[in-house]
Amino acid sequence: MQSTEQTPPLHWQQCSSELQQSGVDCATAARWSADPSGHHYHPPVGVPALSAYQVGDYDIVAHYSPAEAAAFLCAFSGLPEGEFTADDVVLVDDIFLDEPMQEEDGTPATSLRVDLHATSIPTYLHGWE
Numbered sequence: 484m485q486s487t488e489q490t491p492p493l494h495w496q497q498c499s500s501e502l503q504q505s506g507v508d509c510a511t512a513a514r515w516s517a518d519p520s521g522h523h524y525h526p527p528v529g530v531p532a533l534s535a536y537q538v539g540d541y542d543i544v545a546h547y548s549p550a551e552a553a554a555f556l557c558a559f560s561g562l563p564e565g566e567f568t569a570d571d572v573v574l575v576d577d578i579f580l581d582e583p584m585q586e587e588d589g590t591p592a593t594s595l596r597v598d599l600h601a602t603s604i605p606t607y608l609h610g611w612e
Contacts, residue, residue, distance in 0.1 A: 491515045491524040492532070492600040498523050515600075535575040535599050535608060538567050542610040543575060545599050552605075559607050584609065 496502050498509055506528040513532040516523035526532045533545040536552035544559070546552035549572035557566050580596040598608050 490600065492526070493603045494530050495524040495526050498525055502527065530603075533599060533602065533605065535580060535595055536572045537575055538572050541612060543595060543608045544605065545602050545608050546605040549574075555605050556607070 491497075492515055495515055498507075502525060503509055507525050509525065512525040514523050514525060531547050533547060535543055535545055536549055537543050538552050538556040542556055542560075544552045544555050546555050549569040552572050553567040553569055554564070556562070557564055575595060580599065581594050584592040584594055586592050595608055602608075
């Protein structure tokens with residue numbers, strides 16, 4: 484995971500020999516590397532990385548898998564279980580994660596990437612009609 488933001492995701496740790504000894508594989512683990520010092524960060528072992536998923540045509544949620552994102556949106560929106568399935572979910576790409584966002588009244592808002600990195604639990608990130 485690359486980012487243009489200057490703050491690593493919540494709970495992620497700078498790559499170090501200690502982190503690698505804990506079981507993090509630097510070559511395959513999710514990575515954040517926008518730190519101006521050149522350091523990079525990984526989620527610690529046991530802390531799965533959240534991803535941003537678009538569920539259906541109008542909603543984006545942070546979750547661990549497409550199936551969980553679909554189930555989360557159903558519960559969050561009061562929709563019947565199964566209204567959305569993993570087939571209705573796509574991973575939000577890096578370009579969209581960094582797009583400037585706007586509130587309903589047109590004022591600037593943080594990017595989806597900033598919102599995603601600010602949360603440590605599955606959550607609703609953004610929607611439109």
